Amino acid sequence: MKIIGQTGNRNDRDAVGECDDCGKEVRLYREGLVNTCECGANYNLFGQRLKDNPDYWSDTQPAEL
Secondary structure, eight states, rough: OOOEEEEEEEEEEEEEEEEETOEEEEEEOOOOOOOOOOOSOOOOOOOOOOOOOOOOOGGSOOOOO
16 A cells, blocks of 8 residues: 555544555544455555455454454
8 A cells, every 4th residue: 555645633643545456545544453445455554454354344243253
C-alpha cells in the first residue's frame, strides 16, 4: 500500500492509503485493528496488508479461537 495522505484535524489524524488490489483510497484508522477496502483487502493502521480472514467482521459468529 502506498500512503497518499492524512485526514482529520491536527491532533487526530488518520493516514489514507491506496489499495494494492483496486487502487481505491482506504482510511487507516488508528483506533481499529483492521481497515478494509471496498474490494475486501485488509490493512492495519500502518498500511501493511493483513491476511484475509472472514472472522474479522463476522456479525453472526464469534471469531474462532
